[in-house]
Amino acid sequence: MESILLKIKRLYPEMGSSERKIADWLTANFQEIIGLSINELATRCGCGEATIVRFSRRLGLSGYQELKLKIAQESANTAQGGVLGVESTDSCYDIFNKRIRDIAVALENTKTVLSPDEIEKAANVIKDARRIVIFGLGNSASIAVDAQHKFLRAGLDAIAYCDNHMQAIAASHLHKGDVAIGVSHSGASIDVVDALKTARETGATTICITNFGESPINEHSDIVLNTRSDETKYTILAMSSRIAQLAIFDAIYTYIVMHSNKAAVRAIKDAETALHSKKYIQN
Amino acid sequence: MESILLKIKRLYPEMGSSERKIADWLTANFQEIIGLSINELATRCGCGEATIVRFSRRLGLSGYQELKLKIAQESANTAQGGVLGVESTDSCYDIFNKRIRDIAVALENTKTVLSPDEIEKAANVIKDARRIVIFGLGNSASIAVDAQHKFLRAGLDAIAYCDNHMQAIAASHLHKGDVAIGVSHSGASIDVVDALKTARETGATTICITNFGESPINEHSDIVLNTRSDETKYTILAMSSRIAQLAIFDAIYTYIVMHSNKAAVRAIKDAETALHSKKYIQN
DNA sequence: AAGATATTTTGAAAATTTTTTTCAAAAATA
DNA sequence: TATTTTTGAAAAAAATTTTCAAAATATCTT
Numbered sequence: 001m002e003s004i005l006l007k008i009k010r011l012y013p014e015m016g017s018s019e020r021k022i023a024d025w026l027t028a029n030f031q032e033i034i035g036l037s038i039n040e041l042a043t044r045c046g047c048g049e050a051t052i053v054r055f056s057r058r059l060g061l062s063g064y065q066e067l068k069l070k071i072a073q074e075s076a077n078t079a080q081g082g083v084l085g086v087e088s089t090d091s092c093y094d095i096f097n098k099r100i101r102d103i104a105v106a107l108e109n110t111k112t113v114l115s116p117d118e119i120e121k122a123a124n125v126i127k128d129a130r131r132i133v134i135f136g137l138g139n140s141a142s143i144a145v146d147a148q149h150k151f152l153r154a155g156l157d158a159i160a161y162c163d164n165h166m167q168a169i170a171a172s173h174l175h176k177g178d179v180a181i182g183v184s185h186s187g188a189s190i191d192v193v194d195a196l197k198t199a200r201e202t203g204a205t206t207i208c209i210t211n212f213g214e215s216p217i218n219e220h221s222d223i224v225l226n227t228r229s230d231e232t233k234y235t236i237l238a239m240s241s242r243i244a245q246l247a248i249f250d251a252i253y254t255y256i257v258m259h260s261n262k263a264a265v266r267a268i269k270d271a272e273t274a275l276h277s278k279k280y281i282q283n
Numbered sequence: 284m285e286s287i288l289l290k291i292k293r294l295y296p297e298m299g300s301s302e303r304k305i306a307d308w309l310t311a312n313f314q315e316i317i318g319l320s321i322n323e324l325a326t327r328c329g330c331g332e333a334t335i336v337r338f339s340r341r342l343g344l345s346g347y348q349e350l351k352l353k354i355a356q357e358s359a360n361t362a363q364g365g366v367l368g369v370e371s372t373d374s375c376y377d378i379f380n381k382r383i384r385d386i387a388v389a390l391e392n393t394k395t396v397l398s399p400d401e402i403e404k405a406a407n408v409i410k411d412a413r414r415i416v417i418f419g420l421g422n423s424a425s426i427a428v429d430a431q432h433k434f435l436r437a438g439l440d441a442i443a444y445c446d447n448h449m450q451a452i453a454a455s456h457l458h459k460g461d462v463a464i465g466v467s468h469s470g471a472s473i474d475v476v477d478a479l480k481t482a483r484e485t486g487a488t489t490i491c492i493t494n495f496g497e498s499p500i501n502e503h504s505d506i507v508l509n510t511r512s513d514e515t516k517y518t519i520l521a522m523s524s525r526i527a528q529l530a531i532f533d534a535i536y537t538y539i540v541m542h543s544n545k546a547a548v549r550a551i552k553d554a555e556t557a558l559h560s561k562k563y564i565q566n
Numbered sequence: 567a568a569g570a571t572a573t574t575t576t577g578a579a580a581a582t583t584t585t586t587t588t589c590a591a592a593a594a595t596a
Numbered sequence: 597t598a599t600t601t602t603t604g605a606a607a608a609a610a611a612t613t614t615t616c617a618a619a620a621t622a623t624c625t626t
Contacts, residue, residue, distance in 0.1 A: 034352055068352065069317055069351070069352070069355045070355075072352045072353075072355040072356045072359075073355045073356060073358070073359040074359065075356070086537055086541065088541050088542075090538075090541070091399060091403055091538075092399070092402045092403045092405075092406045092534055092535060092538040093397070093399035093402055093403065093534075095534040095537050095538050095541075096394070096397065096402065096530060096531065096534035097394060099530050099533050099534050099537070100390040100391070100393075100394065100530055103386070103390060103526070103530060104387050104390065107383040107386060107387065108383070110383075111379070111380060111383065114376070114379065116374060116375070116376035119375045119376055119379065120374055120375045120376065122375075123375045138432070139432065141428065141432070142425045142426075142428045142429040142432065143425075145424070145425045145428060146425040149421070149422065149424070149425065239529075239530075239533045242529075243386070243526055243529065243530075246522075246525075246526065246529075247379060247382050247383055247386060247522075247526075248379065250382050250522050251375055251376075251378040251379035251382050252375060254369055254378050254382070255373075255374075255375040255378050258369060258371050258373070258378075259371075
């Protein structure tokens with residue numbers, strides 16, 4: 001949807017001099033309109049009220065009221081400034097707000113480094129895999145578990161291994177047609193990298209999900225899915241990159257459901273109905 | 284800044300029955316107010332116009348006009364796009380892009396229903412807890428595991444139980460000074476609700492993380508942390524609400540680290556250095 | 567427990583403010 | 597100069613806010 005400012009810019013040539021005064025004032029004082037009545041604005045712009053209504057109509061709105069409402073909506077997004085670091089005086093709610101900013105930024109960045117081709121390939125390989133094993137340790141363990149959960153719901157044969165011994169064993173027992181997925185933010189987790197290497201040697205297809213850049217895990221991966229987050233503080237948790245990882249798995253899961261044969265879709269419906277008896281209320 | 288919805292929730296007890304009708308209607312039809320005049324809203328709520336003005340004033344606003352403007356601002360993110368449906372012709376990358384939109388919207392919405400007071404209370408209770416148990420089943424299991432992982436890193440005594448029998452047992456063995464956290468998007472997962480109820484009976488402090496609205500789990504929780512996502516499609520995965528849950532836990536974790544005594548901070552540093560030997564490269 | 571009194575809550579109607587429409591004058595264009 | 601377009605003051609309409617008395621509720625008294 002075209003924004004108000006953009007519309008103003010586009011329609012500017014068609015306006016008369018009085019309407020242009022309104023356009024100019026609004027361009028300079030966008031949000032300020034929210035607190036003004038139509039005649040206050042008319043005074044500021046040096047024009048009549050009727051001209052303001054006409055101006056609003058030109059933008060495709062019903063009148064001044066709607067103009068104000070629309071600008072209120074649009075300025076809500078713009079208003080936020082860009083500070084990141086958590087201060088020791090921050091309330092927990094403050095920290096939450098900063099975190100969700102981080103997440104939004106990381107997701108946008110990931111969009112720029114995630115290859116459309118690679119993720120499409122990954123989704124299809126997983127969809128048709130005989131067996132899927134997912135490796136994640138420590139911080140990435142919950143991502144692996146989450147992915148397992150999703151794939152199981154889609155009727156796939158998936159297991160997450162979050163223990164380095166189990167990973168090594170599982171990797172060595174794979175075959176051609178199987179898929180091994182390694183999750184590691186740094187791409188340098190010894191055990192996960194080794195497990196992926198082993199998996200590849202068995203003939204399995206290997207996929208990694210890791211932060212953008214050179215890393216050991218890429219060398220052992222047939223398909224590389226990159227995230228991108230510029231975390232500097234508390235990087236151990238790599239919170240926002242993990243959200244990006246989750247989003248990638250979610251997209252793959254959704255894709256598989258959409259492209260699956262009836263049986264797999266039924267598996268999802270089955271999973272949902274199975275849950276109903278476990279709820280006090282029926283959603 | 285406290286959101287309108289939060290203010291409504293907080294001031295609800297002080298309202299008379301007519302004002303509550305407005306509060307209820309608004310909670311259910313938040314954005315819809317933008318298109319309504321005061322008497323249209325009065326009709327819908329079954330009350331007089333004056334009551335709506337009084338209601339607005341109670342929220343600290345000058346009147347109905349400002350209420351409408353404020354809601355327009357807050358619903359800006361929600362209003363755009365809404366829930367983006369995934370089409371069967373979408374590429375995996377397309378789906379990813381739609382997903383990250385959903386996530387951004389859910390996070391913004393959660394900001395408006397998450398009570399600053401409650402999350403602050405939760406963080407402090409957890410920080411000083413003798414023992415923390417976290418309950419999550421199915422979809423919420425990975426969130427519980429993630430939270431456990433974070434709290435362990437902060438040097439806290441935390442365990443996640445993702446099995447209904449273990450949850451029941453663990454809950455019954457708590458004491459005053461312990462904290463039980465239940466994670467459930469619907470707030471209606473029988474086993475988690477029961478475990479939280481049991482936990483409370485032992486004298487433990489109970490916290491729930493659930494989607495905004497009435498739900499069984501609230502009744503057994505001393506502290507309620509709300510998320511908000513309007514998922515209609517693929518609601519079984521409740522993806523975006525889970526991201527919001529993760530962000531809440533992350534904020535609490537970060538807050539605890541910031542406010543902990545030296546020992547706990549050292550515990551984090553310890554955890555980080557312990558990981559270094561497990562990496563091929565040093566970050 | 568019943569009744570009386572005070573307080574609070576409420577909405578209809580009046581008052582006010584805001585927005586929109588009308589229309590003739592001014593400006594621009596042909 | 598004639599025609600069209602643009603404009604704003606004033607009128608009309610609509611929306612919002614205020615006032616105030618009735619209704620509901622709570623508190624006190626006996």
